[in-house]
Amino acid sequence: MREVWIVGIGATPVREHWDRSLRDLAWEAMHRALEEAAGLQPQALFVANMLAPLTAHQTHLGTLLADYAGLEGIEAVTVEAAGASGGMALRQAYLAVASGALDAALVVGVEKFTDVVGPEVEGAMAATLDADYEAEPGLTPAAQAAWLMQMYRERYNAPETAFMPFALLAHRHAVGNPYAMFRRAISEKHYRHGAPVAPPMTIFDMAPYADGAAAVFLAARDVLPPELPRPAVRIAGSAAATDRLALHDREDPLAFTAAARSFHRALEEAGVSPHQVDFFEPFDLFGVYVPLTLEAVGYADPGRAWQDAERRFGLDGELPILTLGGQKARGFPGGAAGVYQVVEAVWQLRGQAGDNQIAHARVGVVQALGGPASTAVTHVLQRP
Amino acid sequence: MELARHWRLKKQRYALQGEVCPHCQTKIFPPRDICPACKQEARTDHTFSGRGKVVAFTVVTQPPKGYEAQAPYVVALVELEEGPRVTAQLTDLGDEEPYIGMPVEMVTRKLRTVEGERGIIVYGYKFRPRLTVAQRA
Numbered sequence: 001m002r003e004v005w006i007v008g009i010g011a012t013p014v015r016e017h018w019d020r021s022l023r024d025l026a027w028e029a030m031h032r033a034l035e036e037a038a039g040l041q042p043q044a045l046f047v048a049n050m051l052a053p054l055t056a057h058q059t060h061l062g063t064l065l066a067d068y069a070g071l072e073g074i075e076a077v078t079v080e081a082a083g084a085s086g087g088m089a090l091r092q093a094y095l096a097v098a099s100g101a102l103d104a105a106l107v108v109g110v111e112k113f114t115d116v117v118g119p120e121v122e123g124a125m126a127a128t129l130d131a132d133y134e135a136e137p138g139l140t141p142a143a144q145a146a147w148l149m150q151m152y153r154e155r156y157n158a159p160e161t162a163f164m165p166f167a168l169l170a171h172r173h174a175v176g177n178p179y180a181m182f183r184r185a186i187s188e189k190h191y192r193h194g195a196p197v198a199p200p201m202t203i204f205d206m207a208p209y210a211d212g213a214a215a216v217f218l219a220a221r222d223v224l225p226p227e228l229p230r231p232a233v234r235i236a237g238s239a240a241a242t243d244r245l246a247l248h249d250r251e252d253p254l255a256f257t258a259a260a261r262s263f264h265r266a267l268e269e270a271g272v273s274p275h276q277v278d279f280f281e282p283f284d285l286f287g288v289y290v291p292l293t294l295e296a297v298g299y300a301d302p303g304r305a306w307q308d309a310e311r312r313f314g315l316d317g318e319l320p321i322l323t324l325g326g327q328k329a330r331g332f333p334g335g336a337a338g339v340y341q342v343v344e345a346v347w348q349l350r351g352q353a354g355d356n357q358i359a360h361a362r363v364g365v366v367q368a369l370g371g372p373a374s375t376a377v378t379h380v381l382q383r384p
Numbered sequence: 385m386e387l388a389r390h391w392r393l394k395k396q397r398y399a400l401q402g403e404v405c406p407h408c409q410t411k412i413f414p415p416r417d418i419c420p421a422c423k424q425e426a427r428t429d430h431t432f433s434g435r436g437k438v439v440a441f442t443v444v445t446q447p448p449k450g451y452e453a454q455a456p457y458v459v460a461l462v463e464l465e466e467g468p469r470v471t472a473q474l475t476d477l478g479d480e481e482p483y484i485g486m487p488v489e490m491v492t493r494k495l496r497t498v499e500g501e502r503g504i505i506v507y508g509y510k511f512r513p514r515l516t517v518a519q520r521a
């Protein structure tokens with residue numbers, strides 16, 4: 001396997017982009033990543049998207065976006081794995097370059113939520129569940145996450161504020177992210193008065209669905225130009241795993257087995273131990289996913305990840321997480337979510353994270369989840 | 385087409401028909417033909433009793449398209465007596481608040497109306513508080 005490096009990144013702010021189309025958003029992110037790649041040309045485009053066939057009646061995004069971006073004639077394909085689409089598209093590009101099949105590839109994640117409203121958005125999100133046996137009875141991803149909150153509190157006798165630290169951390173960290181949707185810290189008082197979504201879940205326990213696009217340019221080490229405008233970051237490890245799709249089919253719904261599997265495989269490939277990780281980006285589409293992930297991968301004991309979490313997982317803590325606001329406060333742009341995580345990790349590793357910079361960050365781990373760790377994709381990023 | 389999909393699932397939706405593994409006796413719902421416990425082929429039909437208990441529940445206030453008229457509704461993770469868990473709405477609750485461990489039983493109810501397709505009404509299982517508890521005791 002060849003070494004694979006990230007030589008360019010780009011993203012749009014995450015917003016309700018009423019005035020912009022899917023192709024327009026994607027192009028902005030791609031254009032920025034291409035500019036940083038100093039003349040390298042991608043041989044293939046991997047598009048990450050989760051809902052366009054439902055929300056925009058648009059399939060065939062690979063060709064659409066290659067065409068729109070002027071990447072005439074190149075190979076292009078869409079990768080979909082629900083919320084993990086971004087991580088999975090990056091992994092497909094990584095595999096292609098690492099194997100030697102390609103020298104350079106562009107990944108772009110893009111999502112437009114705001115072309116549809118309310119029940120149509122919920123319906124599209126519910127399509128990521130088991131359509132016959134979860135969505136048909138009326139389950140939504142938010143309701144499913146509410147079950148997990150209830151089960152977690154019941155099993156571990158955890159207080160109703162158990163998930164609060166993760167919302168507070170995300171909002172605090174988003175203040176320093178110019179691309180974030182909600183750049184405002186929240187207090188315990190805000191959290192306790194959140195509008196209910198599906199009890200016990202409130203709006204502070206779930207990320208807002210929003211529009212955005214992010215791109216990452218990958219190249220094999222052998223083809224890197226001698227001079228790059230920005231320091232390159234190495235993808236040192238990459239791994240994906242799946243679980244039973246329907247939550248009701250899992251022996252222990254709180255186990256997040258796929259999150260643990262992909263995490264450990266990726267770290268093993270990178271030759272990195274969990275305590276050598278300088279920061280971690282778990283997937284907080286729903287706040288409850290964070291403690292379940294931290295406990296599954298071994299950063300916290302079962303039922304305890306919430307304890308003292310604001311200190312342990314803050315920017316100055318032993319393991320900073322959600323360092324630029326996570327999905328909760330940066331916003332959840334569907335298929336682009338996993339690519340945003342990588343863009344933000346690259347900011348940290350290049351020293352471009354501004355007020356949120358983690359001093360001497362050398363190893364960052366990002367993990368994208370599709371559903372409640374029904375799919376999990378983990379990447380280990382390292383600066384030289 | 386949606387009509388064929390709903391017709392195909394009618395044994396599961398109306399009668400909780402699943403499978404029993406001939407190798408290890410694991411009861412399987414929904415049917416998947418490969419036993420999740422021993423990974424061997426399992427194609428023997430088994431109809432579930434429809435009795436179970438609530439493992440988790442919540443109230444859906446932001447419903448998907450097609451479910452707006454029913455909202456808010458209670459959706460629960462129900463553990464069947466025979467072992468498997470299913471996702472289903474709770475119904476006929478009256479003044480009763482659902483709770484973890486609540487004994488429930490399967491009933492057939494309207495799930496939703498499919499728009500556009502000549503107004504197909506999808507029926508399927510929901511669970512209500514168990515009426516037979518007292519009789520059995």
Ligand SMILES: [Zn+2]
Binds near residue numbers: 410419424426
């Ligand atoms: Zn078996």
